[in-house]
Amino acid sequence: MPTLDEYAxxxxxxxxxxxxxxxxxxxxxxxxxxxxxxxxxxxxxGFVHIDEALEDSVQRVLSEKVGTKPxxxxxxxxxxxxxxxxxxxxxxxxxxxxxxxxxLGGANLAKVIIDWEGEVGGRVAAQMNGARLPLAFDxxxxxxxxxxxxxxxxxxxxIGFALxxxxxxxxxxxxxxxxxxxxxxxxxxFRRKLLDRGMIVPTGEFETGGAYRPAELYEVKSxx
Amino acid sequence: MPTLDEYAxxxxxxxxxxxxxxxxxxxxxxxxxxxxxxxxxxxxxGFVHIDEALEDSVQRVLSEKVGTKPxxxxxxxxxxxxxxxxxxxxxxxxxxxxxxxxxLGGANLAKVIIDWEGEVGGRVAAQMNGARLPLAFDxxxxxxxxxxxxxxxxxxxxIGFALxxxxxxxxxxxxxxxxxxxxxxxxxxFRRKLLDRGMIVPTGEFETGGAYRPAELYEVKSxx
DNA sequence: ATAATAGTGTCTATTAGACAATATCCT
DNA sequence: AGGATATTGTCTAATAGACACTATTAT
Numbered sequence: 001m002p003t004l005d006e007y008a009x010x011x012x013x014x015x016x017x018x019x020x021x022x023x024x025x026x027x028x029x030x031x032x033x034x035x036x037x038x039x040x041x042x043x044x045x046g047f048v049h050i051d052e053a054l055e056d057s058v059q060r061v062l063s064e065k066v067g068t069k070p071x072x073x074x075x076x077x078x079x080x081x082x083x084x085x086x087x088x089x090x091x092x093x094x095x096x097x098x099x100x101x102x103x104l105g106g107a108n109l110a111k112v113i114i115d116w117e118g119e120v121g122g123r124v125a126a127q128m129n130g131a132r133l134p135l136a137f138d139x140x141x142x143x144x145x146x147x148x149x150x151x152x153x154x155x156x157x158x159i160g161f162a163l164x165x166x167x168x169x170x171x172x173x174x175x176x177x178x179x180x181x182x183x184x185x186x187x188x189x190f191r192r193k194l195l196d197r198g199m200i201v202p203t204g205e206f207e208t209g210g211a212y213r214p215a216e217l218y219e220v221k222s223x224x
Numbered sequence: 225m226p227t228l229d230e231y232a233x234x235x236x237x238x239x240x241x242x243x244x245x246x247x248x249x250x251x252x253x254x255x256x257x258x259x260x261x262x263x264x265x266x267x268x269x270g271f272v273h274i275d276e277a278l279e280d281s282v283q284r285v286l287s288e289k290v291g292t293k294p295x296x297x298x299x300x301x302x303x304x305x306x307x308x309x310x311x312x313x314x315x316x317x318x319x320x321x322x323x324x325x326x327x328l329g330g331a332n333l334a335k336v337i338i339d340w341e342g343e344v345g346g347r348v349a350a351q352m353n354g355a356r357l358p359l360a361f362d363x364x365x366x367x368x369x370x371x372x373x374x375x376x377x378x379x380x381x382x383i384g385f386a387l388x389x390x391x392x393x394x395x396x397x398x399x400x401x402x403x404x405x406x407x408x409x410x411x412x413x414f415r416r417k418l419l420d421r422g423m424i425v426p427t428g429e430f431e432t433g434g435a436y437r438p439a440e441l442y443e444v445k446s447x448x
Numbered sequence: 449a450t451a452a453t454a455g456t457g458t459c460t461a462t463t464a465g466a467c468a469a470t471a472t473c474c475t
Numbered sequence: 476a477g478g479a480t481a482t483t484g485t486c487t488a489a490t491a492g493a494c495a496c497t498a499t500t501a502t
Binding site: 188192193214 | 490491493499
């Protein structure tokens, strides 16, 4: 109930869409809601404290609930529909965070199943080990927006490299792009476009351990 | 102060960047803050009520403070730095709204002066009748983001048409684009690109009243 | 030698931009 | 008729995509 001198305020939360690519599949880190509460899987999140900047809330949720630092994060959008959390009015500021899969060891990574392909305003499903996971709140729709943002920014921004280790082969970059776009790409044009962008430079070193011809390792060009 | 069973909550507001183009200048609707309060000019805004969806807050602010309905509005971003409102912690969800200048009669429209040209993260200045207006809060930086969003979406989305009346000439479209991009465009390539997009259709009617040859009127193609 | 992948060369289709020429309408 | 703008035509540069080919390495 509102006090005398102020209106009741909504709660404000940050929710994190922590994305990675594993074996050619776009994946998101989800947490299982405790029983008796909201059922289903949800993006990790937390309330924004009164003395805490939004990015600090993001960092706190990362260290409290995830235990890792993403390479890149950016604000996606804010969701404030009335019934989105049935317990109370919560406005969620959603951040998109990107990590290479290596640094997310042991976390609950759910494969993101895009089931709209071409339509607009799409939702998304999630599965883990082949089983469908129920998504809590409006997180299926939010993840649809996440995928749209990723696809939109993929080839004119360096976000794809945030999903890769410091040094990577061109094939690995292509696998990331194919996973996000959900379609295969031709190798030669992809290589050119990438190299013509001028965002990456060859290191002169080569991958090891693989069968057959090793590919050169590249890294993101440091801004001079 | 927080009550026993909950933390203190930030306030949540919506702020509106209501943009238009007048005589080739990108303009924004601002309100003058009352004296004794925050000094300077600010975007119109209001607090989000506990039982009100974000878009409903936007509509309420529009009817209370502006008295007009924009052709198009979309969420831009959410700003929550700690000191942005010196009176209390306020998190602002900023919406970008677009209107043709004809429907904003008599409002306080300030010309947006872009003073960064090419750099990243830019702020913006405002002037009215040639005099510089002081911008309150972090609204100079927010308006920088507004301009960036406008420029980025201009030529692959129909937002430019939201600044025009229902029927318009190709020259008028070009003037809108030049105002937003801040640079002149060549007429023939601009015409083709626009027509090849397939988003507008000729009406067969022509403008009247102007000196010299009248141009054909176009309108946005209705989706079938 | 062979298999499998890395990397290159060439061609074509599409698109964006520059520039010149023509068409049309008002005064 | 003349002036200003609308509209069209042609050319060029840059880009994206398809496809064939060569190069390199582990087995």
